Amino acid sequence: MAKAPRCGPYICGIDAALDVVSGKWKGLILWELDAHGVRRFAELRRGLPGVSEKMLTQHLREMEKDGLVHREVYAEVPPRVEYSLTEHGHTLNQALAPLGAWGSERTRREGLEVVDVAETSHG
């Protein structure tokens, strides 16, 4: 099981928000989904360098449970599943924007390594 006992007592809002985005790939999933609108499982997988299928599924399920991600399953012959952000997912992403800006400045300031996923080259 992944993380059943969420909803633990929170001390402040940051605590409650961090609980939802903490996870190695959650921030990136949010980012991908925000950038592309709708994404299929395999697309997401390709957009997140190094993620395993297990982790991706797990994170996606948790985010769905947390009401951030919408999962649309098409009962087609080659199974098709589309993921997108819910309204809460969008507002979270907006709330995350200043943090992202701060982080970008940090990487610049400290000369940290940043990899480019080259999402634009296939999307």
Add this chain to the structure above:
Amino acid sequence: MAKAPRCGPYICGIDAALDVVSGKWKGLILWELDAHGVRRFAELRRGLPGVSEKMLTQHLREMEKDGLVHREVYAEVPPRVEYSLTEHGHTLNQALAPLGAWGSERTRREGLEVVDVAETSHG
């Protein structure tokens, strides 16, 4: 050892920022330090319900290394150490504000449990 190999390649700013605040008590430490300006070790400990000395020291050291927290040691007979936010710590806190608001709304929206640390009762 706590976390030496930070500075890993980041995909986006959120990634880089999350790396710095991920940790069970980091958000709270930022919050405490922002609310009180300057805080001693034991004060911080009392303000963070359930934190162990080890974790507090460890998180504080990491945050110091990340340039978020300033540590001032007074060479006095009963050792005195004061912690405060650096400028980067302050800007991070400001960047965290919308996230905190989002989290607060989430706790309200979903009726999640929130504990009150009652910091005001002793400060």
Add this chain to the structure above:
DNA sequence: GACCCCCCTTACAAAAAGGTAAGTACCGCA
């Protein structure tokens, strides 16, 4: 018919994070 793709699931294992308890060194108080 073997292989690949789709979207997962399961079992197992490693790594990381966190927690517990004790020890350090010094002081004031009783």
Add this chain to the structure above:
DNA sequence: TGCGGTACTTACCTTTTTGTAAGGGGGGTC
């Protein structure tokens, strides 16, 4: 001398998180 308070450090252990490898059911391709 024993206890409480200051700010940690260290060793050990548990829990949580992440990773690896494999399987599964169906269809199209070579």
